[in-house]
Amino acid sequence: MSGILQLHGIEKRFGDFAALRGVSLELRAGEIHALMGENGAGKSTLIKVITGVHAATAGTMELEGRAIRPGSPREAERAGISTVYQEVNLLPNLSLAENITMGRQAMWGPFIRHGEGRRRARAALARLGVEVDVARPLGACPVAVQQMAAIARALEQRARVLILDEPTSSLDAREVAELFGVLRRLRDEGMGILFVSHFLDQIYALSDRITVLRDGGYVGTWEAAALPRLELVSHMIGKPVAAAEACAAKEEASAGPRRGAVVEVAELERKGVAGPFSFALEAGGATGLAGLLGSGRTEVARMLFGIDPATSGSVRVDGRVVSLTSPRAAMAAGFAFCSEDRKVEGILPSLSVRENIVLALQASRGALRRLPRAEQEALADTFIKALHIKTRGPETPMGALSGGNQQKCLLARWMAVQPRLLILDEPTRGIDIGAKGEIEALCAELRRGGLAILFISAELEEVVRNCSRVVVLRDRQQAEVLEGGAISLRQIMETVAAA
Amino acid sequence: MNRFRTPLLWPLAALVALLVFNALASPGFFDVEWKDGRLYGTVVDICNQGARVPMLLALGMTLVIATGGVDLSVGSLMAVSGAVAAVQVNAGASLGQAVGLALLLCSGLGLVNGVLIAKVRLQPIIATLVMMVAGRGLAMLLTGSQMVPFKHEGLTFLANGAVGGLPVPIPLVLGVALLAGVALRGSAWGLFIEATGDNETASRLAGLPTGGVRLLVYAFSGLCAGMSGLLEASNIAAADPARMGDTRELDAIFAVVAGGTALTGGRFSLAGSLVGALLLQTLTLTLYNQNVPPAVAPVPKALVILVVCLLHSPKLREQWGRWRSPSPA
Structure with missing residues (x-):
């Protein structure tokens, strides 16, 4: 050699x-x-x-x-x-x-x-x-x-x-x-x-x-x-x-306080793309979407966040039907979405870490109610410390950060708007184990705070570890909903593989 | 204020170098004279001419370019604005009516650019190219393809009068820049524009009104072109539909890029663009003073602009650093 x-x-x-x-x-x-x-x-x-x-x-x-x-x-x-x-x-x-x-x-x-x-x-x-x-x-x-x-x-x-x-x-x-x-x-x-x-x-x-x-x-x-x-x-x-x-060590997926269904998805479908899907998301609970590549995981997220709106079906938040025709509409309903494609759909590479973090919050306040600079800085500092974001400072361009730290900034962006439902599409893709653990721990903490999480991952172990309910997808359709003790790697694999 | 440090440095340096050259080459360059309640002198002329067209256009163009677009129609919109105002005052309209109508029409046409780009999803270069052709045609239509002279004290005052000793265009452009700066940085529009230019998809998914941002910047660019057209017509007391604003959109783009706003969108600097426009105007006058024939003047002009733009390139600066300190092999 x-x-x-x-x-x-x-x-x-x-x-x-x-x-x-x-x-x-x-x-x-x-x-x-x-x-x-x-x-x-x-x-x-x-x-x-x-x-x-x-x-x-x-x-x-x-x-x-x-x-x-x-x-x-x-x-x-x-x-x-x-x-x-x-x-x-x-x-x-x-x-x-x-x-x-x-x-x-x-x-x-x-x-x-x-x-x-x-x-x-x-x-x-x-x-x-x-x-x-x-x-x-x-x-x-x-x-x-x-x-x-x-x-x-x-x-x-x-x-x-x-x-x-x-x-x-x-x-x-x-x-x-x-x-x-x-x-x-x-x-x-x-x-x-x-x-x-x-x-x-x-x-x-x-x-x-x-x-x-x-x-x-x-x-x-x-x-x-x-x-x-x-x-x-x-x-x-x-x-x-x-x-x-x-x-x-594996962190046990603690159930957290259950507060009943916040978001009810009924017969949601985008014609010719994916669906129909029916499931509920609870405050303080994490629901996972599991399935193979191309099974419709991301499509569900994009429907819920109004990027590719559903053509039929309904979504209720606290019992009231909400319209999810655009990301802005979805944000108004209290939804937040971390895309799987960080580079294209997530980061603003030449703007600063601070600006990347405050972006969604500022968008929800509207252009005229600008967040004062001091508050922006305080917000960025808080998240940089809380999420252990490795950056030279809040004014460093986002593009200079490593993938895992960019992902944390994007999480911070959505945590800042205090959503009811956080949709995480592959939040740990391309991230090392240390940061992976931190992000999973963060999700658990957010759930304890009463947030509903929709967790999408290609890594089934991750879904099993983090979710109290798993919607299994197959061929762009809902195959089964597993809850509590029924969730296991084996069960998901069998459902995914069923002909 | 670290935002302003890098973009302003190079165009300012070039401007200062040019001024020093002028001070040595043409005695009396910096002489300023107070006559009939206003200032006269070469420097005042540069500022005045710079304010009338390139600076005003560059303000609008900066925001358009910051969103990752470009506006080729501003030259033609200048002609539209001048034509409307001239025809209006000749028909007996008041100054307010003429100016208001011209600005409204130009902002409206800018808004049409925005709709074509944000809603119809045309490429900015195509949409504004269409407007460039259509705008020139509209100006011809309004004037019957003829030069339209006018005698109207109010309208001629705009470019020829003085406020506080300065020719009107100078305080006007500074006022517009100040207002725009305060409006953009005091609200979140500045951030929204930069975010849209940096990554439109990500901005939309973060809930930003990216369509609204585009409508706004193209309408503002149209408004700036309208103001510039009024000043240009006012200056010669006539609207020339064929030549007004011809190729001035390129001056504006040069000024913006020289001022440190990248054509790829993102960060912008209004102050940088103003300095860039002033640099361009000083260069034009310097070449004229040095008896460079107008027909060949674009060549040295292009060279200076090339150098300033290269100085902005981070890649080139890195390369430069590499030359200076070759690492041990």
Whole structure:
């Protein structure tokens, strides 16, 4: 086994903030190497340095013994380093085939040989066990297929080093298993694979070695087989094992005070999209929506928040029918919605953390009743402290925060309006375990305060852990409603899988 | 006030450099004279001409660009405004009637831009391009494609009179800027505009009236164009439907971008845009003073604007930092 990619003392500063402080790493040919760390530990920054998005402030990189210094992702890709990002960053208007072969198209003189490109794209996808029409625009495909296309692109580019940043957060269990099969095959063919994930199960199922970063610094590298989970967690959070045990311990979903149904959903349906759905949401209770990818989870949320309004059915709040024809109308009914798509539907990247937090509250007050600056600052400070948001200050642009901290800011945005019902769509996607626990604990606290929560997650364990009622979805319809003791992973899986 | 630090720095620096150059190259550049109860001088002329068109247009354009849009119709709306006012006073209307009608019509046409963009969901560049063509046609229609001279003391006073020793356009544009600034930062409209420009989808999902924001900024841009058209007509005591405001929308866009508001939307700076407009006007006059033929003047003008815009680019500044301190290989 030889080191295919070597990093020595990589340092990256943004102004006077050190995002990486002397990180060294050796990726061997024929290994799957997991990169672990909490939000803001520097994982994403390190990957961006390797792939040429950011230039390192200090330190060196060697690929197969040659010093490299990629100035752009394109240069890195040419050198043999391909990346599959957390959020798919291909071109949605181009076809799958074009996305996969872009930059290495088969040419005939000055013309692109589209037929050959499609054939190569089909072949690359076939290696992943995916069969789709490669002439379809990427944007029209499900996220899972887009992810597979990104990986197929890496194969097509004959990458020597493959970097995967949270590749599984949008895939269902079957797709994850398929992906892992492919990654193991690629490893056996001698590729070096650097894998970032927050799912400990996946890390242990897949990786040979594990490197941990904390607060931009290098903590250490271990053989996965020789590193117990608790020890890994303690390295990540920088606390002794005993504290980690407490942190990792499952929090029991306490029932909280029941105050009767606040929101009753009756026969809610959007024609041709999803439904009908009928369920009740109680004050102080968390209701989960469980189902496979594409089972209609997000569609329910979008109907309830008036983004894609329902075409029939009704929603009552405290017995009165409310109209949910737009997000504003839904907010007036006391609803709040945290989207699964942070980047597109959540954050305002160039505005400050403060402005991001006060946005919904200000919107509900209207433009003319401006929240005084001092109150805005107090509000932002309160939430930054209460939710442990890691930021240099309330005036830092939102885009500079890590994914988990952005998610906390978005939670703060909706907590500030004190809603009756909080709809959380994948609130913990792409977030490390420490922050995941914090967000789950936060949900429990909000419920105790009398809030109703609609909790949507692809991770069934999370739904089971957090919810006192679970609506199981199948094929964009309601399959079953489970309550209390009837909620179990097994029961949900059986319902989901029923023909 | 850290909001104002970065956007204002570069256009101000360029403006100061240009003024220093003028002070050395053309003696008497800074001479100001008090005559008949008002100030005269080159600097006053720059401010006056700057206030009349680029500064006023830039105020409206700043907000439009902050929402991630652009308004190509302002030049044509200037012609509409001037035409309406000229035809009205010639028909015996009072100053108030003529001005009111011109401004109302221009705000209304701006609002139509907003509706096309916010409700019909046309691309801003297409919607306002349509209005640019239609507005020019409307001005021609109103005037019978002829220059319309007028004799009306009130209307000519707008651009030629003085208030407190200053030509009317200067206090007017400062007043409009101050009002707009107070209205936007004193309410939450400023935040709503920046939020809409930064991420429209996320803003809508946070309950912001993003449609209303768009209607408002395009209507305001129309209003600014209307005021500018009135001043332009007043200045020569005539409305020229074919040439009034021609290509001035580009000046406004230049001024806004030079002033530090990014074309991609988000953060805006009204003060920056005013400085940007002043920079543009000073540059025009400097080139004229240096006997650069008007036909080739756009070339050096374009170069200066390019430099100011590049200075705003964070990417370039980062690159610059890299050149200065190469990291050890």
